[in-house]
Amino acid sequence: MQETLENFLRALRSMEVRVSPAEAIDAHCTVDSVGYGDRTLLKDALCVALAKTEEEVERFDDCFEMFFARDEFRDCDDESSMDEISDADSDLIEEQPLAEMLLGGSETEMAQAMEQAANDAGVANIRFSTQRGLFTRRILDRMGLRDLESLIANLKRAEGSDAAEMAERLEDGRRYLFDEVRQYIDRQFELYARSAGEELRAEFLAKTNLSAIERRDFERMHRMVRRMAKKLATRYNRRRKHTKRGVLDVRRTLRRNMAHDGIPFETLWKQTKIERPRIVVIVDVSQSVAAAARFLLLFLYSLNEVIAKLRSFAFSSHLIEVSDILNTKTVEEAVPEILEKIGFRSTDYGRAFADFEENAMDALDRHTTVIILGDGRSNDTDPRMDLMRQIHDRSKSVIWLNPEPEPFWGTGDSEMHRYRTFCHVAKTCSTIQDLERVIDDVMKSYFRA
Amino acid sequence: MNDIVSQDILDTKLASVDSITQGLGSIGYIASRRIATAIFVAQNLTKPILVEGSAGVGKTELALSTAQWLGLPLIRMQCYEGLDESKALYEWKYGKQLLYTQILKDKMGDTLSDTKSLGESMDRLHDFGDLFFSEQFLEPRPLLKALRQKHGAVLLIDEVDKSDEEFEAFLLEILSAYQVSIPEIGTIKATVPPLVFLTSNNMREMGDALKRRCLHLYIPLPDAKLEQRIVASRVPDIEEKLRRQLVAFVQILREEDLKKLPSISETIDWARVLLLLHADSLESDMIRDTLNVLLKFEQDIAAVERGIPELTRKAKQA
Numbered sequence: 001m002q003e004t005l006e007n008f009l010r011a012l013r014s015m016e017v018r019v020s021p022a023e024a025i026d027a028h029c030t031v032d033s034v035g036y037g038d039r040t041l042l043k044d045a046l047c048v049a050l051a052k053t054e055e056e057v058e059r060f061d062d063c064f065e066m067f068f069a070r071d072e073f074r075d076c077d078d079e080s081s082m083d084e085i086s087d088a089d090s091d092l093i094e095e096q097p098l099a100e101m102l103l104g105g106s107e108t109e110m111a112q113a114m115e116q117a118a119n120d121a122g123v124a125n126i127r128f129s130t131q132r133g134l135f136t137r138r139i140l141d142r143m144g145l146r147d148l149e150s151l152i153a154n155l156k157r158a159e160g161s162d163a164a165e166m167a168e169r170l171e172d173g174r175r176y177l178f179d180e181v182r183q184y185i186d187r188q189f190e191l192y193a194r195s196a197g198e199e200l201r202a203e204f205l206a207k208t209n210l211s212a213i214e215r216r217d218f219e220r221m222h223r224m225v226r227r228m229a230k231k232l233a234t235r236y237n238r239r240r241k242h243t244k245r246g247v248l249d250v251r252r253t254l255r256r257n258m259a260h261d262g263i264p265f266e267t268l269w270k271q272t273k274i275e276r277p278r279i280v281v282i283v284d285v286s287q288s289v290a291a292a293a294r295f296l297l298l299f300l301y302s303l304n305e306v307i308a309k310l311r312s313f314a315f316s317s318h319l320i321e322v323s324d325i326l327n328t329k330t331v332e333e334a335v336p337e338i339l340e341k342i343g344f345r346s347t348d349y350g351r352a353f354a355d356f357e358e359n360a361m362d363a364l365d366r367h368t369t370v371i372i373l374g375d376g377r378s379n380d381t382d383p384r385m386d387l388m389r390q391i392h393d394r395s396k397s398v399i400w401l402n403p404e405p406e407p408f409w410g411t412g413d414s415e416m417h418r419y420r421t422f423c424h425v426a427k428t429c430s431t432i433q434d435l436e437r438v439i440d441d442v443m444k445s446y447f448r449a
Numbered sequence: 450m451n452d453i454v455s456q457d458i459l460d461t462k463l464a465s466v467d468s469i470t471q472g473l474g475s476i477g478y479i480a481s482r483r484i485a486t487a488i489f490v491a492q493n494l495t496k497p498i499l500v501e502g503s504a505g506v507g508k509t510e511l512a513l514s515t516a517q518w519l520g521l522p523l524i525r526m527q528c529y530e531g532l533d534e535s536k537a538l539y540e541w542k543y544g545k546q547l548l549y550t551q552i553l554k555d556k557m558g559d560t561l562s563d564t565k566s567l568g569e570s571m572d573r574l575h576d577f578g579d580l581f582f583s584e585q586f587l588e589p590r591p592l593l594k595a596l597r598q599k600h601g602a603v604l605l606i607d608e609v610d611k612s613d614e615e616f617e618a619f620l621l622e623i624l625s626a627y628q629v630s631i632p633e634i635g636t637i638k639a640t641v642p643p644l645v646f647l648t649s650n651n652m653r654e655m656g657d658a659l660k661r662r663c664l665h666l667y668i669p670l671p672d673a674k675l676e677q678r679i680v681a682s683r684v685p686d687i688e689e690k691l692r693r694q695l696v697a698f699v700q701i702l703r704e705e706d707l708k709k710l711p712s713i714s715e716t717i718d719w720a721r722v723l724l725l726l727h728a729d730s731l732e733s734d735m736i737r738d739t740l741n742v743l744l745k746f747e748q749d750i751a752a753v754e755r756g757i758p759e760l761t762r763k764a765k766q767a
Contacts, residue, residue, distance in 0.1 A: 029494050
């Protein structure tokens, strides 16, 4: 039974439920105390011990149902082929276990034999869909297909109607067996290998240029970006204390040393509190960044989900605050709504900054970090450097992430080379990987300050 | 404090999932199968349970009820930002230490008067041992208290997500080995490992290390059937018809887009309020007047208020 549990754990891992070795031990202990007898109890108990988030609980439930859905063989309707084996028959099939099973065995017996063979063949190692044929073959071989085939061939060559009929029945049986094994492999593939493909796809997406990401990957992207945003947020979204070196905290030192009659054996130092980041994000969703706009909004949405104090704005020519839309709508609704409201028009950075000054400049103070996502191409309108300077002066730091590579900055109608003067950080960011790295860097420097 | 319970009784009480469900039910906590299983496994593997779920689904209540049912003392620690070990684990009794110093000063002369050399007086002083940092001067805080209970206890670490990450790391020793290390004294091990509940509202993701050491229990909002049973057990005086209607109403509310969905505690409060008002079936006016019991945000109330007649009709049909 231990092997079953090991395989189940492996299936769980492939469904992205993280199971550490220590948790595997827990699982074994759990099974020891509850046993395999009561299915619901087993499921609940293992779930409590292994699934550690709400999402994992869901995945666990699915996986459990799929894994412990026993592989029952279909009932063979054709009664004749499942009759008791007559003496005459047993002479013909020369005591071959597989043939006997096909002719007279029960479904459970077949299922057991197949699982045994599958275990021997190492089905749990299946990774790619192209391996399915290979594993089907291996299982069949282990079940004794070769003997069966030679038997059928012999029977065909032999004289007499009995032998011919038997050969036919065995061929039916073989076809039936083939189907079953095939289906079994498909199920195992679902169970063990689905995530491998998923990971591959995710890895590929992370390195793809934002503007080249296709619509059908939107959902997958959202998951990835969300995970990333969450990771960043848990790392930085909290208040921290930082010891100032060399400045004595007299009050706390006195209290701590009361036991020593006020003689300061233990010294305590003053600390500075580092507040949670307060972030304002401004996203360009105009024509020039059309391809990336969808993604930038996606990122904004995920960030909004995980960072408590976030104000977000979007613009192409006008600028509007989108915090409310992001807060109240689901991502499928919010992104198109913003794009419809404001997106895909011609860019006017100057105008957008003017709107920003009017509505939200007051929100900036020395705790605020401003993140601007955009290409800095302003259609030769007035870039309003004065406002950009104001944003820079009022806020703690300004970070500009540009989907264009750096050599393009300042070419054509790009004002990026001028804007970057007023940025603490200005970086290219064209893939998800870039984005994650840049934001991580930014947060790090933010907290060191 | 509670009566002292022997280990045998505890063991029989926690012997099976069914007995746990029944036991908790007997004191008014209707536990789903998963909840009961979690307690069962926790007892068998001696592991803490991390309980998650939105506010008001009965996370804290679970710990309180378990303690009450088992007759064990409940030791509760509320977490908040800035909580540190001197508030959670132990603190030295400074006043007592100070007093002791004074006495020691007076006595010092007497004790050392018959010694001849400095070396000899030092030796004698050493004989007194390190009294300042001994158990007499230790002020136990919740965690230490829980470890020192002779017959076990239920330890509730409430809203652990509100504490700092450093504190989370500090909890690890207690959660995995049921012991704490105090530098001046040594390691204190629990005589009987307490049954530990940690609750979290998901203000932040808990660290993997903590999660790994805990069993995880997610309590969702209940379905209508379970909620009716809960209301029946908590507000037994309410009539069945009204109970069915009000639970249906709350269930419908949960489908709406609200900032804060009403959870079980709100349903129970509302049931109590309706009982006080002598209602025998749901009426639009009455709902309008008491909506603030269910919904805690101005916008939510405004959003629901318009649709009350419609919602009431639906609830009555359900």
